[in-house]
Amino acid sequence: MITRTKLIVIALALLAGGGVAFYHLHGHGHSHEAGGGLQLNAGQKWEADQPLREGMERIREFVSAAKPTGSASDMQVLAKGIQQQVDYLIANCKLPPAADATLHVMIADLLEGADLVTKKNDPQRGIAVLRKALETYPKYFDHAGWPGFGNT
Template identity: 35%
Template sequence: MAISTRHFPRPMTLLALCIALAAAGCSERHAPANHSAAAAPVTAQASVAPVDARTAPTPHAHAAHAAAAALPATPWASDAPLRDGMRRMHQAISALEHAEHRHLDAAQTTAAAQQVLVAANDMIANCKLPAAPDAALHGLLATLLTGAAALRDKPDDTSPVASMRDAVALYPRMFEDATWQADTATER
C-alpha cells in the first residue's frame, strides 16, 4: 500500500503520520484480507489537531527517543525492498545535506525530498517483515516521511534534515545489511 503525504492535511502531526503508517502496514501479516480495499491511499482524518511548535517535541527529539526504545539486542533480518529503499533514502538525504549549506535551490531540495517519499512508498508497498521489525521500521519511516514532507512544503527550511539523517543512521543498528557500510561509503 502506498502512502503519499500529499494526501495528508497540513499541518500533519508525527503521531497522526505514525497512525497512518501503522494502519497501512508493510508486513504481509498486517495486510487486510480484501486487497482491493488496500489499494486506496491512506489519508489522515481531518480532525488531526495542528502541532503547536512552541510546545511540541521536535521530530529530532522524537526520533532519538523512539530509536532508543526500538533498538533490538541483535539486528533484525532485512529484505531486498527494505535494503533498496534505505539506500535510495540515504542518497537523497546525502543530497539534502548540501541543501543545509545552501548549495541546492528550492527545486533541487524538493526533488530530493520527493525521492525520500517515493522510496518510503516503495518500501511500504513491498517489504515483508515480521511484526516487531515492521513496527520499528515504521518509527524510522515516520521521521523520514515527516521530514521529507516538510522539506517539500518549505524547501528553504532545512531543519528536518538532521532528524532524517539520524533516522537513516539508525537503520544499520536495527537491521542486518552486510553491504550497508560499503555501499553508502561509495555514495558520497
C-alpha cells in the same frame, strides 16, 4: 486500537501525501501492536530483506546528495524521492510485525524530514532529521555493506 505511534505515522504520511502508507497501516495484515517503537529482535538486529535494503540505499543516495543550501526545486526532488522510496518500502513490506513496527518509526522520521525540507521550508533541519533516521537504521537492521555517511 490505534496507538500514539500509529497516529503519528498516519498524520505524517497524510501530510506528505502518503496514501500508500495509510493503506499499509490499515490494510495489509500487519499488526503494529508489537511495542510501538524501536526494538531489537531479542537483542539482535532485524534481518533486512532485499526490498528494505534497496529502498534504504536509494533513500541514502537522495539524502547524501542533498545540500541545505539547495534550491526549493532541489528540496522538492528530495522530498518526492523520499516519498517514492517510502511508498516502495511499504508496498513491498515482508518484515515480521515487530521489525515492521521498528521500521515505521524510521519511516515517520523520513516523512517528517521530507516535510521539513519542503512544506516547512527548513532544509537544514529536514536534512538533519533524514540523516538521523538513516544513522538509526543500521542500529536496528542488519544491512551488510551499509556505508553510513562517512563515504560521501
